[in-house]
Amino acid sequence: MSLLRVEHMTHYFGGLQAVSDYALELEPGQIKGLIGPNGAGKTTIFNLITGIHTPSEGHVYLDGQEITGLRPHRIAAQGLGRTFQNLALWRHMTVLEHVKMAHYSRIDYGLVGAFLGSRRRRVQEQEFTERSRELLRMLDIESHAEQLVVNLPYGVQRRVEMARALATDPKVLLLDEPTVGMTAEELRQMIEVIHLVHQRLGLAVFIIEHRLRFVMELCQEVQTLVFGRVVAQGEPEEILNHPKVIEAYLGEDWED
Amino acid sequence: MTYFLQNLVNALQWGSFYALIALGYSMVYSILMLFNFAHGDIFMVGAYIGFGVASALVAFNSLGLVVLPGWLLLVLTILVSMLLTSFVGMLVERIGYRPLRDAPRASAAITGLMIGIILETGNLALLGAQRVRLPTMIQSVTYDLGGVFITNKKIMIVLVSLGLMLTLHQFVRRTKWGMAMRAMAYDYAVVPLMGVPLNKIAAMTFAIGSALAAAAGILYGVAYPVLDPYMGIVFGWKAFVAAILGGRGSIMGACLAGFLLGFIEIFVTMVFPSTLRDLIAYGIIMLILVFRPHGFFGEAYSARLRL
Numbered sequence: 001m002s003l004l005r006v007e008h009m010t011h012y013f014g015g016l017q018a019v020s021d022y023a024l025e026l027e028p029g030q031i032k033g034l035i036g037p038n039g040a041g042k043t044t045i046f047n048l049i050t051g052i053h054t055p056s057e058g059h060v061y062l063d064g065q066e067i068t069g070l071r072p073h074r075i076a077a078q079g080l081g082r083t084f085q086n087l088a089l090w091r092h093m094t095v096l097e098h099v100k101m102a103h104y105s106r107i108d109y110g111l112v113g114a115f116l117g118s119r120r121r122r123v124q125e126q127e128f129t130e131r132s133r134e135l136l137r138m139l140d141i142e143s144h145a146e147q148l149v150v151n152l153p154y155g156v157q158r159r160v161e162m163a164r165a166l167a168t169d170p171k172v173l174l175l176d177e178p179t180v181g182m183t184a185e186e187l188r189q190m191i192e193v194i195h196l197v198h199q200r201l202g203l204a205v206f207i208i209e210h211r212l213r214f215v216m217e218l219c220q221e222v223q224t225l226v227f228g229r230v231v232a233q234g235e236p237e238e239i240l241n242h243p244k245v246i247e248a249y250l251g252e253d254w255e256d
Numbered sequence: 257m258t259y260f261l262q263n264l265v266n267a268l269q270w271g272s273f274y275a276l277i278a279l280g281y282s283m284v285y286s287i288l289m290l291f292n293f294a295h296g297d298i299f300m301v302g303a304y305i306g307f308g309v310a311s312a313l314v315a316f317n318s319l320g321l322v323v324l325p326g327w328l329l330l331v332l333t334i335l336v337s338m339l340l341t342s343f344v345g346m347l348v349e350r351i352g353y354r355p356l357r358d359a360p361r362a363s364a365a366i367t368g369l370m371i372g373i374i375l376e377t378g379n380l381a382l383l384g385a386q387r388v389r390l391p392t393m394i395q396s397v398t399y400d401l402g403g404v405f406i407t408n409k410k411i412m413i414v415l416v417s418l419g420l421m422l423t424l425h426q427f428v429r430r431t432k433w434g435m436a437m438r439a440m441a442y443d444y445a446v447v448p449l450m451g452v453p454l455n456k457i458a459a460m461t462f463a464i465g466s467a468l469a470a471a472a473g474i475l476y477g478v479a480y481p482v483l484d485p486y487m488g489i490v491f492g493w494k495a496f497v498a499a500i501l502g503g504r505g506s507i508m509g510a511c512l513a514g515f516l517l518g519f520i521e522i523f524v525t526m527v528f529p530s531t532l533r534d535l536i537a538y539g540i541i542m543l544i545l546v547f548r549p550h551g552f553f554g555e556a557y558s559a560r561l562r563l
Contacts, residue, residue, distance in 0.1 A: 050449060071453070071454075073448040073450075076449045076450060081449075082449055084445075084446065088445060090442035090443055091442050092442065093438060093442065101436070101439055102451070104452045107432040111427075114427075114430040114432075115430065164450070168449075168450060
């Protein structure tokens with residue numbers, strides 16, 4: 001069975017069918033893309049998979065375990081990491097605090113330990129700080145560790161978000177438009193970062209993206225979503241020439 | 257000069273009550289973006305629970321079942337009441353607010369007002385309209401410091417309040433729950449995706465806020481022993497003002513603004529007749545807000561609630 005598997009997922013917001021009969025198979029180590037015009041329901045699919053909304057119908061399995069309808073923090077603990085389209089950072093916390101926060105479920109020293117500075121607290125603090133710094137080093141932002149995120153350039157903030165998602169120890173990483181608003185230089189760096197993460201940690205990655213160049217360079221397979229329905233699925237080259245895709249994007253500024 | 261110092265001491269005590277209550281408003285607002293308008297009444301409930309616990313302890317003591325010194329009775333009363341009141345707070349969150357988390361904010365505000373009325377009238381139904389008196393646990397001792405009179409109670413009230421504020425500060429800095437609370441104050445939606453159980457943190461926040469309000473209630477009872485079911489209304493509103501003045505969601509701000517409120521109220525009565533106290537004091541605070549609409553430590557942005 002695939003690492004992340006979605007079957008017959010349908011979702012309604014009131015009377016509106018936002019997603020209809022969606023299916024996904026993501027294999028270990030695979031990078032897949034999800035493209036589609038604005039309002040097609042891409043982010044909704046992410047929200048359904050990560051438990052922010054519970055799908056009206058259908059099933060989601062992660063590593064063989066059903067996760068449909070679980071609370072978001074349980075799904076995260078099962079190994080699903082995610083970033084957001086609009087950066088969802090904690091403005092006045094430091095970069096290091098962001099990444100440490102993601103260790104929440106593994107911090108198990110209690111109130112007394114926290115106040116009196118028990119041995120377990122010391123050991124765990126050291127371990128998680130070390131691990132966090134390692135992730136920051138990998139993403140080449142360790143020099144910003146003690147800075148507040150609100151003061152950092154956009155491209156760095158994006159990588160902080162990525163580091164935070166990685167720190168939850170995911171098996172699958174969901175990236176929601178990781179390059180939105182980026183300069184060409186930042187875009188190139190982001191491609192490198194995703195390659196790096198993919199190779200170094202062997203994660204399966206599922207990406208929502210608008211920029212086709214990005215998708216072409218990274219993804220082994222692409223789904224195209226229009227009005228909540230997958231209209232085309234396959235290798236990137238194939239998808240780009242697919243009549244339904246061209247139709248969906250006609251008039252849209254997709255050539256970058 | 258001694259007159260000034262005397263008022264300073266009184267203002268510190270008076271400000272402690274506001275600061276402790278304001279913390280509950282501020283913490284809940286910062287993580288859930290709602291003002292718990294029942295919080296003033298939680299202060300009242302805390303004082304009454306303190307009355308119950310203290311009466312029981314004093315009765316045990318006089319029957320000879322336990323023999324404890326007065327200060328220990330007070331400490332026990334505060335701790336037990338904080339614990340019991342924190343359950344009341346969690347209950348309010350679970351029944352009143354959690355089902356409304358995605359509802360319009362106005363609904364949550366109205367819920368708070370209704371819970372407040374229920375707590376007040378529930379108290380009336382349970383204990384009747386008669387006021388109650390918190391048993392005396394420690395005897396007043398007055399120290400004369402060069403014309404400034406300080407009672408042991410005032411010292412105790414200020415020190416216990418400051419101690420609780422420091423403990424809260426440490427809690428928020430040092431524990432993972434505190435870290436989660438800080439994160440939720442900036443962006444609420446992502447926090448669960450870091451493996452943090454949102455409902456548990458929300459319940460915990462209500463519990464802590466209510467426990468602090470209970471401590472304020474008992475300390476208030478130590479200074480002014482007569483309790484009545486409506487004592488929480490005006491105190492609640494004023495502490496709410498302190499929470500806003502401090503900057504919504506700021507712990508430090510809520511404490512400072514609570515003390516500032518105490519100072520302004522007391523010092524206004526130094527100069528003007530006490531019947532004009534609130535008129536002038538809150539006129540001043542309105543002026544402060546005109547110039548600093550986000551309060552002392554508030555950020556000039558509106559955080560959005562998603563999810």
